[in-house]
Amino acid sequence: MTETVRRKPAYRRWWFWLLVLALAWLVTGFGLVPLYLASAIPERVQQYLGWTADTGDVSFNPFTFTLTAEDVKAKDGEGAPVFEAGAVTLNLGFLQLIRGSLNAQQLTLDNPFLRVDLLGDGRTNLVKDWREHGATGSNEGDRSSVQWMLGEGVVNGGRLQLRRLPAGDDNEPHTLTLEALGLTVTDVATTDQDKAGSYSLQAVMGEQVLESEGTLSLSPVWSNGRLSLDNVSADTLRAWLGDHLPWSVKSGRLTFETAYQFAHDNQGIALATRDGQLSATRLELADHEQPDQVLASADTLAMQGVAFNLDGPELVISAVTGESLHLDAVVSRDGTLNLTRSLRGSGETSSEGDSGDGRGLRWSVGRLDINKSTIAWLDERPESAVRLALQNVELSLGAMTEQLEEAITYQARGELEQGGTVSANGQFTLAPLTFEGGLNLDQLMLAPFNGYLREVSELEVLEGRLNLSGNIDIDVQDDPLTGTFSGRGSISQFDGRLPDEDDSILAWRELRLDPIEYNFSPARLELGTVTLSEPELGVVQYPHQPLNLVRFLGPASGEPAGSADSEAEGAPPLIFRLRQLDLANGEVRYTDHTPRPSFTSRLHDLEASVSGLSNITPQQGRFSLRGTLDDSGDFRADGTIATLGTDGRSEINATLEELSMPALNSYFGFYLGYRVDSGKLSGEGRYELQGTQLDATNHLVLERLELGEAVQSDAEITAPVRLGLALLRDEDNRVSLEIPVSGDLADPEFSLGPVMMRTLRASLVKAAMSPFNLLGSIADLGDYSPEELGGVAFLAGETTLVMGEYTKMESVAKALEAREEIVLTIRGVALESVDRPALEARLGDDESLPDNALESLASQRGTSLKSLLVEEYGVADGQIFLREPEVRPGEGGEGPVTIEFELESR
Known part of the structure; x- marks a missing residue:
């Protein structure tokens, strides 16, 4: 009989349970896990970040361990959107998950949005929310219970919104949105690892382009690599670097490439860059306190070897090159230079050596080269502000730092817009503002400097070209300005006038000064030999006014140098010394508007020599001169000149020979009522001048003087002056007169010519009225x-x-x-x-x-x-x-x- 074999029940077969397990895995993976995750994701986000999250369809492939969530959205504790994604695909690592860590072999985000807020304490909103929620627990194990690593992360077409939150609640945050974001991240983890991950990032911000790649670690957060920014706008620079720059970026576009290192921990943010290359176009810089006022601009500006360290902060630039740079330099009435006003705070703070928070920017520049540039200079310290413009400026500066008192070498050349070139080399400091080195001025037009000149004289320069070479050492940080100049110079084709006069008061062909020694404060000018060629001086006397020379020699404000008021303000007078002055082929024109018509005369072919002139007692100068008066008279004078600016005594001996007297027709007609038909005038005079007080004796000889026709005169003369003249003649047909003159030259009513004519008239009238007294x-x-x-x-x-x-x-x-x-x-x-x-x-x-x-x-x-x-x-x-x-x-x-x-x- 055949024995029947009894089979095991299917549930006792291994494959049965394997099938059951597979069915359960499929049911769990495809059915239960998505249901679980749909509720667990919002719960975990709430637990670890404090955010409110919501997802659309969630699916999970249990065979590939791939999780997909669609329409993911999250809002922070304040209800503001912080994260969104059209789809999130996560491929997990099974073995690492069993070990207790979350291993994402691949993470893909489609069209994500992430908002990152940079907080005032150096943290981000992500770190803040994580530490306040996910990092809480009873022990260290709880804090580190969630660990994850990412094999590869890909962001397709995302947006990253960076917001820099200000310290105050009333200010709007600065926002930077990165669009068309493309990001690839590999091998990053929240656990310590021997090898850091890497990343590659591309993004655009309107016309601005961001590209970066390098290494990345999240435990702790750090990264290094290279970063390039292309076509960055001025708005972006102001928002993110405004607090670290001495000036505000008003406009322009910037391209920047650099290697960097970044770290973020409980100590804050650390950022350092190196080997940077920066170029800017159409850049405009302004003062933070006056953002509408452009201080500097450049068509192109490039920087090489740029390094920045946020811990400091510190900025290092190896070289700066610029083209078509424009500077608007303004020196205010208190002596402050607008270009360095923003630097003073940082320089003074950093010099204390404090490395703590709140310290100003430490900076250094290895070299600066500028060409094809312009500098507009406005000095508001003079009563009439001085405006100058240098063009085609070539400038090279040596190393400089925020230590503004350190010397900076320079080489500069430029052309004054109104004419002339300027070149200099040496060194300077920014605070205090000083200059030291060689200075050369070639054919520099003087008219633009009238504001400085009017501080000491009312003279207005119409023409004049300055040549000057020498060494200068000045300090302009305080008032008064201090420093010295030593060199030589010349002024050619000079022409100057007083503002209300049509004719020039002073002109010459060439003035040479060699050597020149000048000290700014206390003011001291020492001249060696001065050679003056073809000078012309126009002296004008107006009725009831002092000579125009008084205004020429005094400041435009009307207050003479060295007055009581100026001395009370602590401003010592200028110390002046002149060793030798040689004058050749000069001319002095004299016009007296007292008579009608006006009297004019000229002393020409003038040769003169002056020595030992000074305003330091008891220095006394000497002079001699010779010239021709009105084409006929031979005029000579010599004497001594008292210490300038004092009441010392000056003595002048003058001789005039054979002046044709018809040249005096204006005086004779006005004071005597007759023109001069013929005659010659000779005379000798001795003049003593003490201060402005003149005492003089004049011996005049009128040879063969014949009066012509009578003319209308304002002087009421009833005596027969012809008879007086006839009675005063001697047997040689000469009239000899002794005419003493005294008066105050500062008195508007005093004029030497009219005084002498009135004395002559008095002598003639006296003779005519008492004729027999002269018989x-x-x-x-x-x-x-x-x-x-x-x-x-x-x-x-x-x-x-x-x-x-x-x-x-x-x-x-x-x-x-x-x-x-x-x-x-x-x-x-x-x-x-x-x-x-x-x-x-x-x-x-x-x-x-x-x-x-x-x-x-x-x-x-x-x-x-x-x-x-x-x-x-x-x-x-x-x-x-x-x-x-x-x-x-x-x-x-x-x-x-x-x-x-x-x-x-x-």
């Missing part, structure tokens, strides 16, 4: 006084002179012969009270006196005097004029009868 200088008067020669006495009723009167007439005749231009006028006179009784006494008893007897007597007396002078004493007939005879009443009955003479000029 003694003309002829021998014998025993007669000038008063006695003024008339002659007749016997009563007769034409016979009183005894002794004939001798008097002889003296008068001699005077007339000596002065042919003098005319004697005679009026025959008869006195009713004297001559009538005498005539009647000679009549018989039956005779009576004719009616015209007295008229006839008066006429005969005049005629007899003329006949006596002409026929007996030889006086020219043309010098004697008879007037209409006159009968006068007379007083008393006794004689004699006197006829008075009158002198006139032809």
